[in-house]
Amino acid sequence: MVAITLPDGSVREYDGAVTGEQVAASIGPGLAKAALIVKVDGEPRDLRFLIEQDAALEIVTRDHEDALEVLRHDCAHIMAEAVQELFPGTQITFGPSIDDGFYYDFHRETPFTPEDFETIEKRMGEIVDRDEDITREVWTRADARRLFEEKGETFKAEHVGNLPEDVEISLYRQGDWVDLCTGPHLPSTGRLGKSFKLMKLAGAYWRGDPKNPQLQRVYGTCWRTNKELRAYLHRLEEAEKRDHRRLGREMDLFHFQEEAVGSVFWHPKGWTLYRVCETHMRKRLDAADYVEVRTPQLVDRGLWERSGHWEKFREHMFTVEDEHERVLALKPMNCPGHVQIFRQGITSYRDLPIRMAEFGSCHRNEPSGALHGLMRVRAFTQDDAHIFCTEDQIVSETKKFCELLLSIYRDFGFDEVEVKFSDRPEVRAGEDSVWDQAEEALMTATKAAGLPFTLNPGEGAFYGPKLEFVLKDTIGRQWQCGTLQVYFVLPERLDAVYIAEGGEKRRPVMLHRAILGSFERFIGVLIEHYAGRLPLWLAPVQGVVATITSDADDYAKEVAAAFKKAGMRVELDIRNEKINYKVREHSVGKTPLILVVGRQEAENRTVAIRRLGGKAQEILALEDALNTLSTEATPPH
RNA sequence: GCCGCCGUAGCUCAGGGGUAGAGCGCACCCUUGGUAAGGGUGAGGCCGACAGUUCAAUUCUGUCCGGCGGCACCA
Numbered sequence: 001m002v003a004i005t006l007p008d009g010s011v012r013e014y015d016g017a018v019t020g021e022q023v024a025a026s027i028g029p030g031l032a033k034a035a036l037i038v039k040v041d042g043e044p045r046d047l048r049f050l051i052e053q054d055a056a057l058e059i060v061t062r063d064h065e066d067a068l069e070v071l072r073h074d075c076a077h078i079m080a081e082a083v084q085e086l087f088p089g090t091q092i093t094f095g096p097s098i099d100d101g102f103y104y105d106f107h108r109e110t111p112f113t114p115e116d117f118e119t120i121e122k123r124m125g126e127i128v129d130r131d132e133d134i135t136r137e138v139w140t141r142a143d144a145r146r147l148f149e150e151k152g153e154t155f156k157a158e159h160v161g162n163l164p165e166d167v168e169i170s171l172y173r174q175g176d177w178v179d180l181c182t183g184p185h186l187p188s189t190g191r192l193g194k195s196f197k198l199m200k201l202a203g204a205y206w207r208g209d210p211k212n213p214q215l216q217r218v219y220g221t222c223w224r225t226n227k228e229l230r231a232y233l234h235r236l237e238e239a240e241k242r243d244h245r246r247l248g249r250e251m252d253l254f255h256f257q258e259e260a261v262g263s264v265f266w267h268p269k270g271w272t273l274y275r276v277c278e279t280h281m282r283k284r285l286d287a288a289d290y291v292e293v294r295t296p297q298l299v300d301r302g303l304w305e306r307s308g309h310w311e312k313f314r315e316h317m318f319t320v321e322d323e324h325e326r327v328l329a330l331k332p333m334n335c336p337g338h339v340q341i342f343r344q345g346i347t348s349y350r351d352l353p354i355r356m357a358e359f360g361s362c363h364r365n366e367p368s369g370a371l372h373g374l375m376r377v378r379a380f381t382q383d384d385a386h387i388f389c390t391e392d393q394i395v396s397e398t399k400k401f402c403e404l405l406l407s408i409y410r411d412f413g414f415d416e417v418e419v420k421f422s423d424r425p426e427v428r429a430g431e432d433s434v435w436d437q438a439e440e441a442l443m444t445a446t447k448a449a450g451l452p453f454t455l456n457p458g459e460g461a462f463y464g465p466k467l468e469f470v471l472k473d474t475i476g477r478q479w480q481c482g483t484l485q486v487y488f489v490l491p492e493r494l495d496a497v498y499i500a501e502g503g504e505k506r507r508p509v510m511l512h513r514a515i516l517g518s519f520e521r522f523i524g525v526l527i528e529h530y531a532g533r534l535p536l537w538l539a540p541v542q543g544v545v546a547t548i549t550s551d552a553d554d555y556a557k558e559v560a561a562a563f564k565k566a567g568m569r570v571e572l573d574i575r576n577e578k579i580n581y582k583v584r585e586h587s588v589g590k591t592p593l594i595l596v597v598g599r600q601e602a603e604n605r606t607v608a609i610r611r612l613g614g615k616a617q618e619i620l621a622l623e624d625a626l627n628t629l630s631t632e633a634t635p636p637h
Numbered sequence: 638g639c640c641g642c643c644g645u646a647g648c649u650c651a652g653g654g655g656u657a658g659a660g661c662g663c664a665c666c667c668u669u670g671g672u673a674a675g676g677g678u679g680a681g682g683c684c685g686a687c688a689g690u691u692c693a694a695u696u697c698u699g700u701c702c703g704g705c706g707g708c709a710c711c712a
Contacts (some may be wrong), residue, residue, distance in 0.1 A: 201640085205640095216641080247650075255704095256704090260704050367710055369708080369710085372705095376711075456664050548669080578670050579670070581673085583672045584673035585674085610672060617672065
């Protein structure tokens with residue numbers, strides 16, 4: 001007897017071993033038809049997996065939350081089958097499901113083109129129509145390897161050889177097509193349906209290593225229904241509309257051009273936004289007892305050699321030579337500079353902690369393929385600071401920093417923050433004992449700060465372990481902005497000391513920390529988060545005074561001047577255009593307030609306020625409008 | 638950096654071996670209009686750069702530069 005417990009708590013008994021397929025059939029033919037896979041004691045399994053002992057069973061149908069992953073994985077297989085039928089000689093490698101879809105990496109001499117998509121999609125549809133049985137087979141390692149070698153599937157054969165000894169080698173067969181896979185899979189290709197679409201082509205390295213052959217990756221998306229597929233495609237279009245590169249142009253914030261690849265040309269409006277962010281940060285840092293400094297842009301390579309950067313990051317540093325053939329590097333970071341300031345004079349333990357901030361302009365020669373609008377540039381400005389403190393102060397400083405960071409994120413409208421703890425990477429500076437110490441200190445401090453965090457093993461910085469603070473924007477995308485890194489090694493290398501209570505010299509610890517990360521990137525994130533509709537205090541142009549007829553020009557000028565005097569950023573639009581036209585243009589330009597004035601307003605000394613996206617207008621006396629709106633436009637805190 | 642695609646007016650894009658087109662924007666004129674595009678006229682282009690093929694190249698080929706999507710990278 002085998003007793004199967006279903007999610008509703010009911011128990012069904014069977015004479016002997018039973019499959020999920022049989023259980024589903026015994027419940028009802030509809031369910032049997034809708035079933036994709038099952039979960040046996042929580043483990044995803046094929047419908048035909050033989051359950052030999054009592055177990056909890058969950059039948060995964062299309063509506064189940066796990067269904068998409070299975071459908072997408074099967075879709076990848078069906079695509080691979082289609083590709084191998086259509087293009088003999090193409091080798092298969094890996095094809096997992098991913099967020100919103102799947103991909104499959106192929107090895108083939110001639111590249112695929114987007115024109116091939118239609119052909120492949122058509123063949124995939126045929127494979128679904130053929131409704132081929134998908135069966136699981138267990139092979140010995142040697143046989144599986146031989147099979148793939150005979151088929152000329154060198155990548156698969158290599159992979160079989162690399163699998164751990166204790167892993168069961170399972171092959172999935174659908175029609176004449178075979179792939180090495182752990183599964184689970186649908187019982188037949190017909191269950192996939194046709195709500196899929198091939199999306200794009202890309203290169204990818206075999207096993208992610210640039211030294212290995214490059215494969216051709218085909219990305220696709222796959223959904224439960226055509227409706228879901230259409231909704232997804234619509235979502236992509238919407239996401240494109242909030243792309244900061246597009247909005248940057250439409251809102252006249254910044255541009256890029258060939259002569260300065262990876263550097264931003266900030267237009268007046270974009271620079272206003274930048275300055276508002278900077279001013280706000282400066283205010284918050286002042287209040288948090290930071291001191292602000294400025295360190296040199298060009299620094300002799302000797303300092304970078306001592307700090308260890310020259311050895312590790314040489315190829316990412318821009319260098320210049322002076323007339324004595326002395327090599328100077330454009331600073332890629334601010335830490336060594338800050339240590340130089342710390343080293344001036346003698347520091348007492350009484351002076352610690354010293355929180356040294358710099359809106360540090362840095363240059364890094366990022367690989368050309370990494371550049372991406374404001375998100376990844378070669379010239380950027382960090383909201384950087386180094387906290388020089390004693391080991392005893394690490395916990396309290398970390399705590400203070402986390403509070404400051406969360407509070408500033410809230411100012412900018414981000415409430416969801418994920419924290420990741422990254423420990424020692426393979427390539428690193430310093431002894432393991434020092435890393436032990438640094439990791440332990442950071443871990444204690446992080447726990448004391450009381451923030452939930454996840455572990456991110458091996459992802460620490462060159463100098464020390466780090467916390468990463470990841471923002472979640474309106475549409476759920478994640479952006480790593482803030483960081484806190486514990487440096488024990490750098491103060492040693494650059495010989496930073498303070499005089500301790502007993503009169504002896506001691507090494508301070510440095511906490512390298514940033515909240516926005518880089519202003520450029522953060523502004524990119526802000527633009528996308530708000531889809532360009534920035535909150536009033538951030539908007540570069542907060543309001544436009546727009547006239548209805550030229551009779552109101554003089555009054556409009558007076559209104560604009562009054563708002564400007566009240567500290568607001570307003571523009572005047574007295575062009576010979578209809579109000580409809582002006583409203584449309586300023587709405588498209590994402591101006592938060594349109595202050596409409598016509599004859600009536602001029603006579604009554606009022607303004608008609610139209611808010612971005614709103615339909616209604618609100619008529620206020622000029623004085624009231626000034627008070628209300630300038631209060632509303634005040635930055636948080 | 639690697640793979641694929643792309644580069645035509647300020648923007649979005651069409652075209653195609655015989656030196657170019659649309660819409661929006663811009664300028665000027667008419668219009669003074671009450672909340673998301675009023676009308677007319679006009680000016681804008683070394684068709685990314687450099688080589689090659691050709692009687693002729695913006696169009697075909699190659700190289701380079703830049704952009705886009707991934708991969709790799711991100712102190």
